[in-house]
Amino acid sequence: MTQIALKPGVVTGEDYKALLAACKQGGYALPAVNVVNTSSINAVMEAASKNKADVIIQLSNGGAEFYAGKGMPDSFNAKVLGAVSAARHVHLLAEHYGICVVLHTDHADRKLIPWVEALITHGEDFYRETGKPLFTSHMLDLSAEDIDFNLSESARLLARMVKIDMSIEIELGVTGGEEDGVGSDNIEDARLYTQPEDCLRAWKTLAPLGHFSLAASFGNVHGVYKPGNVKLRPEILKNSQELVQTTCNTGPNPLDLVFHGGSGSEKAKIDEAIGYGVIKMNIDTDTQFAFSQPVGKFVEDNPKAFKFQIDPEDGTPYKKFYDPRKWLRAGEEGLIARLDEAFIDLKACGKSLALKKSEELAA
Numbered sequence: 001m002t003q004i005a006l007k008p009g010v011v012t013g014e015d016y017k018a019l020l021a022a023c024k025q026g027g028y029a030l031p032a033v034n035v036v037n038t039s040s041i042n043a044v045m046e047a048a049s050k051n052k053a054d055v056i057i058q059l060s061n062g063g064a065e066f067y068a069g070k071g072m073p074d075s076f077n078a079k080v081l082g083a084v085s086a087a088r089h090v091h092l093l094a095e096h097y098g099i100c101v102v103l104h105t106d107h108a109d110r111k112l113i114p115w116v117e118a119l120i121t122h123g124e125d126f127y128r129e130t131g132k133p134l135f136t137s138h139m140l141d142l143s144a145e146d147i148d149f150n151l152s153e154s155a156r157l158l159a160r161m162v163k164i165d166m167s168i169e170i171e172l173g174v175t176g177g178e179e180d181g182v183g184s185d186n187i188e189d190a191r192l193y194t195q196p197e198d199c200l201r202a203w204k205t206l207a208p209l210g211h212f213s214l215a216a217s218f219g220n221v222h223g224v225y226k227p228g229n230v231k232l233r234p235e236i237l238k239n240s241q242e243l244v245q246t247t248c249n250t251g252p253n254p255l256d257l258v259f260h261g262g263s264g265s266e267k268a269k270i271d272e273a274i275g276y277g278v279i280k281m282n283i284d285t286d287t288q289f290a291f292s293q294p295v296g297k298f299v300e301d302n303p304k305a306f307k308f309q310i311d312p313e314d315g316t317p318y319k320k321f322y323d324p325r326k327w328l329r330a331g332e333e334g335l336i337a338r339l340d341e342a343f344i345d346l347k348a349c350g351k352s353l354a355l356k357k358s359e360e361l362a363a
């Protein structure tokens with residue numbers, strides 16, 4: 001097996017496919033971390049660099065809107081331009097962290113199709129400018145619609161996206177819980193588990209057009225719940241892979257599977273899911289908490305600095321505590337520590353395909 005190497009930076013098109021193939025061959029997966037600002041983006045790249053691992057950075061529509069600024073008058077425009085701005089930030093900096101970064105957007109349901117289409121238009125402009133798309137892949141989540149509409153819309157967008165070397169992520173079956181306003185609680189149990197026959201239909205529809213990844217539901221939920229509320233059944237992933245393999249005569253694990261709602265999941269089930277071709281595990285709830293918890297502790301440890309610029313009794317200046325860089329850095333360090341754990345869980349440590357500077361010189 002020849003170890004391939006890629007240029008550090010944002011990975012798209014054939015390089016993205018090579019990266020996913022390396023994940024499957026090497027038995028590991030990449031964490032996909034939802035980000036909301038430069039602080040969370042930089043912390044994700046720092047964590048990846050520290051662990052010598054490649055990583056996926058993604059934005060939900062709400063995260064993109066926040067990135068542009070909650071006060072921007074037109075919120076649709078903010079969702080589009082926030083995502084564009086974040087992607088450009090990553091394109092500029094990722095290579096300097098020496099790792100490969102996959103850029104993604106998260107759940108877009110039916111009402112958010114115009115958001116994805118606007119981003120593809122920006123991607124086409126960026127492609128003309130640089131020869132690369134702005135994002136590696138967009139997710140279209142029409143799992144709440146009927147499967148005919150889900151697959152025909154996914155095919156329509158994928159046909160447009162392949163022209164600029166982009167991939168699509170789709171969802172079949174419903175991920176429980178809710179992610180940034182998309183999703184639903186209280187859905188009947190059967191819909192929490194994807195049918196292998198539906199995965200086969202997706203393969204037959206989309207594989208001839210271009211590259212797609214598939215968020216299949218196997219009991220996974222967004223958010224963190226009391227133990228016992230989540231019954232993960234990774235064998236659904238195995239059955240789906242086998243059905244596609246035998247029907248379409250492919251190699252083993254043909255589907256590139258995505259594990260949504262990775263926060264709070266049992267480690268053994270994560271392991272099993274990777275064995276069945278999961279190459280991406282989304283993590284948001286846990287990294288949100290990991291960022292916020294140390295900020296809370298920092299405030300608790302320095303309560304006066306968050307009430308007074310100068311101590312009213314002894315005149316001590318508190319500037320070096322309330323400076324936002326101090327408590328934001330505490331948050332970044334918390335996020336990095338949680339990602340250290342994620343890279344271990346997903347067996348991604350030390351697996352970066354990014355060409356090292358020394359290898360570049362030797363080549």
Ligand SMILES: [Zn+2]
Binds near residue numbers: 107179222260261282
């Ligand atoms: Zn999700």
